[in-house]
Amino acid sequence: MLSNRRASSLLAAFGVLLLIAGCSLPRGAAIQSEVLNEQESEDPSFQVVPVTRNVVPALAQWPVTGWDGQYHWFGRDHGPDSNVIQVGDMLSIVVWESENNSLLSPPGSNMVELPPQDVSANGKVFLPYVGDLSVRGLSPDAARRRIQASLEDISPSAQVQVSVSEGRNNSIDLVSGLQAPGSYPLESRNTTILSAIAKGGGIQGGLRNPLLRLQRGSKTYETRVSNLLEDSRRNVRLRGGDQIAVVEDERSFNVLGAAGNQTLLYFEKEHMTAMEALSAMGGLQASRANPKGVLILREYKANDLKPGWAGPDMQQVVFTIDLTSADGLFAARNFQINPDDTLLATESPINAARTIIGLFGTVIGVSSSANNL
Numbered sequence: 172m173l174s175n176r177r178a179s180s181l182l183a184a185f186g187v188l189l190l191i192a193g194c195s196l197p198r199g200a201a202i203q204s205e206v207l208n209e210q211e212s213e214d215p216s217f218q219v220v221p222v223t224r225n226v227v228p229a230l231a232q233w234p235v236t237g238w239d240g241q242y243h244w245f246g247r248d249h250g251p252d253s254n255v256i257q258v259g260d261m262l263s264i265v266v267w268e269s270e271n272n273s274l275l276s277p278p279g280s281n282m283v284e285l286p287p288q289d290v291s292a293n294g295k296v297f298l299p300y301v302g303d304l305s306v307r308g309l310s311p312d313a314a315r316r317r318i319q320a321s322l323e324d325i326s327p328s329a330q331v332q333v334s335v336s337e338g339r340n341n342s343i344d345l346v347s348g349l350q351a352p353g354s355y356p357l358e359s360r361n362t363t364i365l366s367a368i369a370k371g372g373g374i375q376g377g378l379r380n381p382l383l384r385l386q387r388g389s390k391t392y393e394t395r396v397s398n399l400l401e402d403s404r405r406n407v408r409l410r411g412g413d414q415i416a417v418v419e420d421e422r423s424f425n426v427l428g429a430a431g432n433q434t435l436l437y438f439e440k441e442h443m444t445a446m447e448a449l450s451a452m453g454g455l456q457a458s459r460a461n462p463k464g465v466l467i468l469r470e471y472k473a474n475d476l477k478p479g480w481a482g483p484d485m486q487q488v489v490f491t492i493d494l495t496s497a498d499g500l501f502a503a504r505n506f507q508i509n510p511d512d513t514l515l516a517t518e519s520p521i522n523a524a525r526t527i528i529g530l531f532g533t534v535i536g537v538s539s540s541a542n543n544l
Contacts (some may be wrong), residue, residue: 201428203464207489217487222308222445222449222467222502226480230490230506233482234475237510238422242382242393242441248407254359254404257308257397257411259338260324262288262296264318267330275326300325311335322362343373348378348417363406364399369532380420380437387413395420396440400424424508426452428516429460438510445503448514455494455516462494464517 210219222230264285268276276283287295294307301321302500306314311333319331335341337356345352350372364383368374374381374396381396387410396417399405422438431453439451445467449455454460467490472484478484490506493499508514 180305201515201517202520203461203466203491204520206515206517207464207491216485218483218485219489219491220483222490222492222499222506224498224502224505227502227505230478234471235509236469236471236475237512244392244394244405245407248404254310254335254337254341254357256290256335257305257338257340258290258292258294258310259340260290261336262290262314263334263336264288264296264298265332266322266326267332269325269328270326275322275329276530287336294365298322337411339503342365342474343409343411344414346414346416348375348381349415352452357409357411362409364409364415365406365409368410368417374417378417378419380439381417382420384418385413389420394426398441422510424448424510425513426516427513429456429518430454430514430516431456443508445506445508445514446500446507449503452514456506459518461517461519464519465492465494465503466490466515466517467492467506467508468513468515470511 207219209215209217220226220230266275266283266285268281268283278486285299288298290296290307291303293305295303297304298304298321304318304321306317309317314335315331315333318333319329322329322331342354342356343362344354345367349368355367355370358463364385383394383396383399385392394405420438423435424438425434426436426448427433434452436448436451439447443451445465449465455465469488469490471486471488473486475482476484476486491504492506494503
């Protein structure tokens, strides 16, 4: 009678186990095979690309998604070493003479201070007995020599003194992200970006991954502030009319699954590899994650599609990385993450088996307890 009861309990236990196995066990992330099983269908909607060292160079040539691929900055610094006169500047001109009865200076004086002259839209200033004289693009010293030469027919002994007050076209605007934004005159054409930031009181605290944006004419240039500090070649000289704003770098990617953090992560540097992204998200959860199933989901545009390894075959691509091999680890160190990518750390299928085994043991324990009653 006891053995029959024990047999009935075992059958009940196996029945419960089969019921549990047939149901979806609660998990924090998908298993890799569940995500990729559509690839085995006749008409899959996405492409699967295993990331290995051999294919990383080819993948690097694929179209970049989420942004332009790099911040556009100046190739070289072409700024002149001295300040130059621009439209809107104001010239203060003083003429010194040693002759009597001059046309310029009043009786009893050997000096005349001309009324301040604004540099006109065509780059000229007006001088008595001379007319309009072009000074735009000259340094203050070159303008002084030109003005003095133009007065030789009137006063051969005249000596000229010129000072320049910078106008709108010889100043810069610090727009945002600085402690003291505003318009600042260029003291010289040797004023660099870091000098301008210092004039503006420095960068505001609390800005996440600050990005410096410089507008010059119709073009916009960008560089991360950290790159500006690390590379002196990026500290270019400014020109009149430049506008500078410091903003937060908004590029980001999603992290899901059996990761240390499931969140939206912002780019900590201009380029981030898959390995750096894994570190930024706190790594994989050792008790849950499948190190063979790290997936990067990315969407391309229709005109990005190219045959073979020149580009993706489909707009939706899943890149897979196996972190259990040296090949996969080295590939992860070189494969670039793009803005708007989704990094999914899949769950290990072993966890499901462990759950079933644990539940099986629990059921057997309950059955044994019942038989002992």
